[in-house]
Amino acid sequence: MQRRTLLRGAAAAVAAQAAQSFAQSSAQGYPNHAVTLIVPYAAGGNADLTARLFGDALGKALGQPVVVDNRAGGGGAIGANVVVNARPDGYTLLFSAPSVFSVTPHLVKVNYSTASVRPVCLVSKTPLVLVVKKGSRYKSLADVVTAAKAAPAGVAMGYSGLGTPNHLAMLNLEAVAQVRFNGIPYKGSGPMLQDMLAGQIEVGADQISTSRPYIESGDLIPLAVFGSKLEALPEVPSVSTLGKEPFDVTTYLGIAAPSATPDALVAALQKAAGTALQDARFTTGMTKLGALVQGGSGADYERLMRTENEFMAQMVASGRVKQE
Template sequence: MKRRDILTALGAAPAALTLPRLASAQAWPNQPIRMVVPYAAGGGIDAVARLIAKAMGEDLGQSLVVDNRGGAGGMLGAEIVARAAPDGYTVLFAGNPELTITPWLQKASYQPLVDFKPVELVSQSPSVIACLPTLGAATLRDALAAAKKRPGGITIGTPGNGSPMHVAVELLRAQSGLDIVHVPYKGAGPATVALLGGEIAFALVGAPPLLPHINAGKIQALAVTQPQRSPLLAQVPTIGEAMGFMKDVDFVAWYGLLVPAKAPAEVVDRLQKSAASALAQPAVRERLQALGTDPVAMPAVPFAERMKTESAQYQQIIQRFQIKAN
């Protein structure tokens, strides 16, 4: 074609000029995606993240590479993603401590409800208060009374300051009037080991590290800190049932996928569909339950609303009972 004919053809079809941009958008993802997990490798959230990353990678046709960036109670990894380019190639797989709790306990360099766009709430784990069977108590009330009489008193270990379990301990102390000592550890695993070793009277942690020991009869589950009983521990009462108060509290640990706030809507939509597809796989759901976490599959809009509501609830509790990070 002559130069004049080419220009005429382009002028007659201006929509063609947009094809390169559309092709570029449709090509996402055309490289591996970095999934930042704000905790060290080997923990409960890391295991869930790797399971979801593998399933999503198969669906998207690109690997989701887990990048463990622990530190500052989960805030370090969250900060990395908040500052990342909003192109969909850096995503956050995080829990509620760094998104709805810790920013109320200490200064954070990001605003969870402003700097992130929720994609999919993946799963949630019941928080369980447990003791050793040697305490000789059948209920939580009796166990607390028995521990009160022993050397060391009522010591409750949690995964650390700023965790949902930390807030639950402080609320239990305030509403029961008991002299409870909070013992923070660097994760649920170390707190579980401390309980098994008799260093503390109780552990209040997420279910994953406790379940094998509960099933083996080495640890006794006394209550879950949520409004309804958990399918994972259907025989275990809620803390409201066990104590007669704290009936509406919901101190579960949840895990979800988020992106920087300015990520394109089409990228968020594609990620959400991929996560939902992964969670619909029976093998993935079975593995999640084996890890001690219940599949949720909550999409972006209700996930964002849950973050907003939960953040306000934790703010109120933390300020009312003057809970401190240390």
């Protein structure tokens, strides 16, 4: 018995040493070819635009091309599945909001969990706004809430897909205002905004980065900000005027890797990401989008996942959210 215990201990030590050696050698030669950023959302949206800006900067920092690959669908689950099942070698990464792991599993059936991924870092944050078409009967946040209270599920609100931060923003507003909306999920902000401009839906929850051109042209009117008030929209109130917000619904984006990715590779990625976040072209591009550079550790990404997961668990328990 003692001999078997010693042998098992020796085998475990050899395995651990081999894993450490592999990680060190992988990091030393990393990367030696292109890195792929999987974006689990449609092209043209906030995450896609940010990923392409950041990918260019990250590629310069790594010394290898960074390719953005859109794999939209399933509330981000399709893209997430690609990454969690990829080799943990640092060449296939996810660029997304933490909600892909904390919100989507409460809405659709997925084959992964928060344990399937290793958060690497945060990259950006983008405020969300509640918008209506020019000439809408809704002139204020109070108008929207009053209408929703008068006709439960009668006010159609568009958002960019199940499990997205936009969906989370709508659920947040429902919780704060104690109302229900007729939520309409789209495959990205682009289709949702086109339907809004065409008069197909009345209200939308969207990132300022994609709504901004229409706000500046006067075609869309912002009625509220999901989070802190914006310096760029000083007259637009926060949903916090309705009561205490359950959590921050600002859109955070970052990088995540397969759960078995070695520490040395994660450290190499974090170092390169830190350099990329200071890239002048990236920071200028983010300013033009109306988004903010937001560095943060893997622990920060994980904290956001945990907070969102707890909120969604409450929504499920209350009956406000059901898995499809």
